[in-house]
Amino acid sequence: MKKNVESIFEQYPKSGRPDLIPLLQDVQESYGWLSEENVVKVSQFLDIPVSNIFGVATFYNQFRFQPVGEYHIQVCRGTACHVLGSSTVLKEIEKQIKVKAGNTTKDGVFSIEIVACIGACGLAPVISVNGEFHAKVTVESIKSIIDSYKTIEKK
Amino acid sequence: MSITIEVNNKKIEAKKDETILEVLNKNGIHVPTLCHIKGMLPDGACRMCLVEQKESGKLITSCSAKVYDGLEVLTHSPKVTEARKVIVELLLSNHPDDCLYCVRNLNCELQTLSENLNVRERRISGKKNQLKIDRSSPSIIRDPEKCILCGRCVRVCEEVMGVSAIDFVNRGNQSYIGVAFDKGLNISSCVNCGQCIVVCPTGALTEKNHFSEIIQALNDKSKQVVVQYAPAISVSLAEEFGLPIGTDMVGALNAALRKIGFNFVFDTTFAADLTIMEESAELIKRVQENKNLPIISSCCPSWVKYAEEFVPEFLDNVSSCKSPQQMMGSVIKSYFAEKSNIKKEDIYSVSLMPCTAKKFEAQREEMTTNGISDVDAVLTTRELVKFIRLYGVNMLDIEPEVADSPLGTGTSAGKLFGTSGGVAEAAIRTAYYKLTGTELLNFRIPEIRGFKNRKEAKIKIGDLELGVAVVNGLGNAKKLLDEISAGRSDIHFIEIMACPGGCIAGGGQPLNFDQEAFKKRAEALYMIDNNAFVKVSHKNPDVINLYNNYLKEPLGEKSHKLLHTNYTKRNVLK
Incomplete structure (x- = not known):
């Protein structure tokens, strides 16, 4: 259920600087990303300059400034996945969908996010597309995984 | 209350609650600084003002550390000068090599430090971030590639002006100073006062020229x-x-x-x-x-x-x-x-x-x-x-x-x-x-x-x-x-x-x-x-x-x- 920013604010009656990160998390959870409009609203609500909020939000990987794609690909870059080659996996995904990590394709179909560890080290290297896990991915298997989502999209 | 500290093996009178840097400055001992702004709270970010605590051999930031009775420090020991030199070398590792064409040539704090610490070669080569020059403001030009992230501009803008048009963006070696949402300074709250230019140690902030x-x-x-x-x-x-x-x-x-x-x-x-x-x-x-x-x-x-x-x-x-x-x-x-x-x-x-x-x-x-x-x-x-x-x-x-x-x-x-x-x-x-x-x-x-x-x-x-x-x-x-x-x-x-x-x-x-x-x-x-x-x-x-x-x-x-x-x-x- 999507809550609007104002109703999120209602949950922070005595708000101040310490509420910034939880509030941004709530906004992102509800909207999927942090839009300029919403960040400005948060800034006015907490009386913190927009530049400060942008600084805090860009410091953490978890915050996004673009809406996620229809298929949101999370690439695990945790230790186990890293050892088993997740960096080449990531590069291959970026190559396949022609967009860098942290961004969304122009048609809005795919987006890539790097996550630290999704807790499936036994399946490394692992990626998750809209919560659906793909285990032991390789550079070769990436193409077919992406293509399978492209076909669903076309139908 | 007056206390005694020892600087470079000489006894010096100091007042309680003063920072080491204040005492050094008062006694004519020069310690280089980058992020420090006189009269403002210490930041301790750049580490240029390091001095060696004789007792422990530790390097401490003189801008933020307070004096205490019996403190003994060395301001130019081999350990200190080497540390300062490495800091400057690291700052230079991703800095553009265009001093001759820079508006701050001969008037640049980074250049002066590099000269004073006798940096003579590029020992450390770092990855340069590709950042765009912001020429959108009618008054101020920002060139983030020349920025060494000392943060003086951010602090002046926030603490003196109460404007906060700019802040640190991103993290680690991706950090830069910018306007929210990477917009131009022209649509930010910047009031064009130029105090950021005055405090900038390098050519990262300059005025728009109409020669x-x-x-x-x-x-x-x-x-x-x-x-x-x-x-x-x-x-x-x-x-x-x-x-x-x-x-x-x-x-x-x-x-x-x-x-x-x-x-x-x-x-x-x-x-x-x-x-x-x-x-x-x-x-x-x-x-x-x-x-x-x-x-x-x-x-x-x-x-x-x-x-x-x-x-x-x-x-x-x-x-x-x-x-x-x-x-x-x-x-x-x-x-x-x-x-x-x-x-x-x-x-x-x-x-x-x-x-x-x-x-x-x-x-x-x-x-x-x-x-x-x-x-x-x-x-x-x-x-x-x-x-x-x-x-x-x-x-x-x-x-x-x-x-x-x-x-x-x-x-x-x-x-x-x-x-x-x-x-x-x-x-x-x-x-x-x-x-x-x-x-x-x-x-x-x-x-x-x-x-x-x-x-x-x-x-x-x-x-x-x-x-x-x-x-x-x-x-x-x-x-x-x-x-x-x-x-x-x-x-x-x-x-x-x-x-x-x-x-x-x-x-x-x-x-x-x-x-x-x-x-x-x-x-x-x-x-x-x-x-x-x-x-x-x-x-x-x-x-x-x-x-x-x-x-x-x-x-x-x-x-x-x-x-x-x-x-x-x-x-x-x-």
Whole structure:
């Protein structure tokens, strides 16, 4: 259920600087990303300059400034996945969908996010597309995984 | 309480609660710093100020560590100098190698540190971030590739100005300083004060330069190039030419500007007097009608933009007077043009200001008449020095000259505009005379002089007790305005200057943010006032002539058209 920013604010009656990160998390959870409009609203609500909020939000990987794609690909870059080659996996995904990590394709179909560890080290290297896990991915298997989502999209 | 510490094996007296750096500076021991800003809370980010704690062998930041009894430190031990050198080498590892083409060449703190620490090779090669230069602002250019992330600009913008237009973005080696959502400075809340440029150790922040347009105009036979210089300029040049700080160089400046080729040389001090005529009339009118009080000065374009963005509820309080620069620009292209039979299209009007926000002000829509800007180009004091050198004028061997008539005479009241408290003092001198028919005793209001953040005075003018407040630093202005919003009503006149200390410490001044230098410049202005024959704006003969022959009366129809304006709320990313 999507809550609007104002109703999120209602949950922070005595708000101040310490509420910034939880509030941004709530906004992102509800909207999927942090839009300029919403960040400005948060800034006015907490009386913190927009530049400060942008600084805090860009410091953490978890915050996004673009809406996620229809298929949101999370690439695990945790230790186990890293050892088993997740960096080449990531590069291959970026190559396949022609967009860098942290961004969304122009048609809005795919987006890539790097996550630290999704807790499936036994399946490394692992990626998750809209919560659906793909285990032991390789550079070769990436193409077919992406293509399978492209076909669903076309139908 | 006095304690004893040992520095480089010598005993030194120190006061409890002082930082090590303060004690070292007091005793003439130089320790390099980068992120430190004198008078502001320590940051400890750059690690340049490291000293070795003898007992433990640890390196500690002298800017943030306090002294204690029995402390022993070494300021230039091999360990310390090596650490400092590595810090500079790391800073240089992703820094552009274009010193020769950099505006801060020979005047760069990074360059000086590198030289002093004897860095002779690129030992460490780092990955350079590809970052775009932001040229969107009419006043300030940001080149993030030259930035070393010391954070001084961020702190000045937030702590002194209360604006926070910029902040650190991203993390780790991806960090840079930028505007929210990577927008341009032009749509941010930046008020163009330029204090970020003054504190920047490198060439990452500079003013937007207009040399080529001015040179083109100077070479154009069909143009009459007119120049005006702000009251603070003449006392802010000396150190750049090897003279003692604060020396008044007005005569040499007039002569130099003529040598460069300016056709007419005018003194903005004249327009400051004109501003006082209008502003004091406005003050008296508002006091008599008890309307829109307190009246707030509008001479500082950074303050005006700040008001439009952050406190629009006070816009009715802001004086409708244009700033002296713009009044002069307006009078040059009307009264002067008509009087000297020059078409206003043929006038190219340049102004020399201690300020970067004046560049912004000059291109404001409100400051143009029928599509012609009242002021065409603005140079800061720093740029003026370069311009003088570009034209090879020797300021030390030049016959002093006086400015041109009819806009070249200023009184010492107008001259005081250059320092915090000056506008208020000049306005009160004239208002006092207008209300009582006699001059203010000694012409002086010592309570509103000096470098304090906020100065207040109550002045008895007949039956009226006029409350005056003078603030500098926009963060301090906000505090005062909050008090007024909360119901404080004993203040009638407020002077607000964005830069701490006023225009003598402006964002366009030579890069030397030393309080002592500012004090000397302020003293120079007060000395000019002490020695002046005419100390009040209403006795400026050229101003009297202008009213008699052209404007008729303050706040009259013509004045209203030429010398007044109005401001509106501004929506920016803030």
